[in-house]
């Protein structure tokens with residue numbers, strides 16, 4: 024039962040919101056030297072800001088031809104510069120531990136440089152050697168110098184798309200990541216990383232660590248749906264503790280050209296957003312983002328709150344980008360020279376340099392020496408990177424999938440505490456159980472095997488899911504591992520990605536595949552791509568369970584078969600089981616797989632029964648099943664269409680003496696084209712049966728793959744029985760006309776046999 028009853032309360036009153044602090048920090052370095060900030064940290068902050076500015080000045084110079092790291096080098100790629108905003112990246116990242124995480128944005132050079140630099144500076148000699156991946160002699164200081172040099176080099180190399188880059192040139196500057204120092208990736212989809220950050224925070228908390236996540240985002244991102252879904256997710260009351268995530272809004276006043284204040288929002292300060300999500304207004308604060316110490320102070324306090332279970336926090340760091348959105352942007356079309364001048368007077372590097380001199384940490388000439396040294400370090404890194412090789416085209420597939428499984432659960436995750444004994448599904452006299460129960464059994468067994476497997480989605484807990492598949496799991500494993508979410512498809516998927524990246528193995532449910540369209544950025548741009556774009560670094564062991572249906576009069580938005588939509592994104596595996604036996608074995612495999620899997624169940628199969636052994640078994644992904652052998656033609660179908668095809672094959676045999684072979688690929692990605700081709704080479708004819716509209720359906724793709732392999736043995740053109748090219752209609756007559764039936768398959772099969 025639920026923890027809280029919702030009784031009516033209609034008494035009159037007023038809701039009040041607390042005060043949001045603004046620009047609390049009014050001190051200077053000299054006021055806090057040796058207390059909050061020691062001289063070493065002050066130097067590190069200044070040095071890091073210099074590196075960031077040098078790095079981005081170099082981009083400007085390469086673009087306008089003033090600097091060529093090599094005579095024939097052509098710089099290509101995005102030029103989103105954060106010049107003017109360095110204090111936010113540095114102040115925020117200086118305030119976290121090396122093992123804390125960050126997510127970043129398309130304007131994330133500064134975040135990447137700062138995260139690597141501060142993490143390396145805080146590593147022991149041994150950790151530095153491990154990070155370098157080779158044995159380096161010398162003192163810790165010398166090794167650190169080597170590591171910093173390598174860090175700057177690998178950052179520039181990624182900007183240039185070189186093999187030595189952090190992401191082996193797969194991601195470039197807009198998608199840079201170094202998971203070894205907790206940099207979970209920059210994201211070129213505005214707001215795209217919010218769910219990932221919250222998911223990583225959830226995993227950090229559930230795994231019992233005290234790590235914190237900084238979600239670096241722009242002001243534009245706070246208007247995007249994924250930000251709102253993720254902020255709400257992070258604040259859900261059912262989490263005993265607020266999730267340890269700090270949203271650091273780098274509020275440079277503009278999205279691309281859209282001004283949040285006075286144009287695209289109705290509020291002055293974005294910190295006000297915090298009031299929408301939790302009773303503490305997310306401890307929101309407006310921060311002077313032009314002052315590195317103000318940011319350091321605010322983020323330090325925020326991190327302490329988050330680490331102690333009182334997150335999340337929202338910091339609105341007011342700053343300014345000096346250049347346009349990118350170097351091709353004519354910024355004077357949407358802002359004035361006076362405005363720019365006013366912000367430039369607060370320049371974070373000049374401002375902090377003065378404070379460092381005032382505090383007696385460095386002299387003016389020492390500051391200038393540092394600036395020149397940082398410039399030179401970046402230039403040397405660029406020259407080396409320009410001369411380094413590009414990735415070998417033959418390696419283009421490297422990093423796409425892990426293609427590994429969790430064969431053995433680490434000892435610490437094997438101990439699973441249960442509240443109630445796991446539900447047993449009674450077999451009938453022939454050893455059969457329902458498809459829905461087979462799926463539940465798979466979940467139950469995998470959750471028993473590995474405490475990192477968690478399950479969440481809309482209504483999956485007390486209610487057992489819209490289709491009663493997960494009933495009983497809450498009672499067995501408790502709300503820590505089985506919980507409901509808000510209706511936030513994007514956040515469900517996004518958080519699962521972040522959680523999977525840092526150690527959990529989430530299984531999430533999207534009630535109908537029609538709703539996956541609300542999460543399509545998270546599915547297609549994030550889950551599918553984060554591994555590849557970061558050069559293959561993270562494992563993302565994530566299962567997205569969803570359903571297709573049709574046949575119940577639910578019409579266009581609850582009956583689609585969108586499997587081809589998800590197969591289109593390289594980096595996802597896609598499974599669509601037709602029987603209870605396959606569903607159980609494939610789901611268990613999907614949960615153990617280290618890559619993201621979309622697991623598509625069929626609502627009209629949930630009550631179908633099949634023999635499902637009680638003993639453990641797994642079914643590998645990418646292995647088709649021949650349901651029925653035959654010699655006259657091959658019928659290829661998956662999910663519910665296997666049942667339709669088997670019925671058609673029975674009619675063909677009984678009424679027409681035609682012997683059809685029925686093949687089910689079971690997994691669409693990877694797809695066992697070879698088994699299908701072997702069947703077609705034997706029969707000479709292929710009929711594909713698919714519940715999706717014909718145009719762009721997965722059957723069209725199998726047809727292409729098969730004709731490539733079987734051209735010579737085909738006796739007739741490949742045919743497809745699919746739905747009409749209309750949204751699924753509601754009326755029974757129209758709906759049954761739309762969904763392929765055994766009669767239609769029989770008809771097409773006979774036509775096919777009469778050809779060639």
Ligand SMILES: Cc1ncc(C[n+]2csc(CCOP(=O)(O)OP(=O)(O)O)c2C)c(N)n1
Pocket residue numbers: 128129130211212213214240241242243244245275277278279348
């Ligand atoms: C979802 C999405 N919409 C639009 C874009 C195009 N775009 C790239 S950056 C940007 C502005 C983002 O503004 P903000 O979040 O404030 O970050 P900033 O660029 O100011 O750092 C836009 C509109 C995008 N990349 N992603």
